Amino acid sequence: LAIPITTILAGRLVRFKEGAFPAMLAFLITGPTGILFYNLFPACGPHNMFGPNFPFHPFPIADLPRLLLEPVAFQGPRNAMPSLHLAWTLLAWWYSRGLSWAERFIAFAFLALTAFARLGTGEHWFVDLVVAFPFALLMYALCAYQLCWKDSRRMTAILTGLGGTLAWLVTLRYGAKLFWVSPIVPWVLSAATIAFAYIWQAKLDHATDAREMTSAARGWVSWFRFDSAVARPE
Structure with a gap:
């Protein structure tokens, strides 16, 4: 994780100066915030559940719908939901926008390799x-501080991210039978979740770019007026 995070932060510092702060802040708060969700939904990975049977002898999938969900004592940390490793590398990929192709390749490579x-x-x-x-x-x-809290695009993205995360936690805990209605259901919900996340992330980028361009244009206008005033003869 240190490689993509350091690469993206360094790249943004060189190219965008103060524009690197949102990335630094996002990388920083992801860990403590993720721990809160770990406590809302404590879970271990399949390695802790199946032990030496993983990955070649998993539990028969045909028997899963007949199981009752209940707390089970497993050895290992309860840090599976959500995956912070993927969240960090995903943030690195998103923040690599505007950087060189090499930096973006590093971010995407770590995103894909982390998932696998x-x-x-x-x-x-x-x-x-x-x-x-x-x-x-x-x-x-x-961490999109370029946009004010009252900006509908930022607030909608916040609510979409929070709502999507909590919706999955609630459904997995209290409505797991929904996923056994049809094999299509979990795949459709997964695809929709990823798509909505990307759509609103792109909208935030567009809104942030528009705000930065407006600020830059105002700066140029102010500089031009000042320069003209200085150059005007008495």
Whole structure:
């Protein structure tokens, strides 16, 4: 994680100066905020559940709908939901916009490799990665300080990220049977969650760019007026 985060922060510091602060703040608050959600939905990955049977001898999927959800004591930290590793690398990818192709390649490579590594090592379930998207959107919107709190786009992104994260936690805890109605249901919900996160992240970027361009234009106008006043003959 240190490589993509450091690369993106350094790149933004060089190119955007104070524009690097939202990224730094987002990377910083993601950890403590994620711990709050860990306590709302304590969960371990499949490696802790299946032990040496993972990944080649998992629990038969046909028997899962007949199981009752109840707390089970497993060894291991309850830090699966949402995946903060994916959230951090996703934020790095989002904040790499405007940087060089090499920096963006590093960010995307770590995003993809982190997703595969989290699943391959059994540290996370697939749904943990899905919930990381609205959670990352929440962090991204909270740190978009270029937009005021009253800006509808920023507030909608915050509510979308928070609502999407909490909706998954509530559904997984109290409405798990919904996912067994049809195999299509979890895939559609997962795709919709990721799509909404990307849509609102793009809208935030567009709003932020428009705000920065307006501020820059005002700065140029002020400079031009000052320069003209100085150059005007007596």
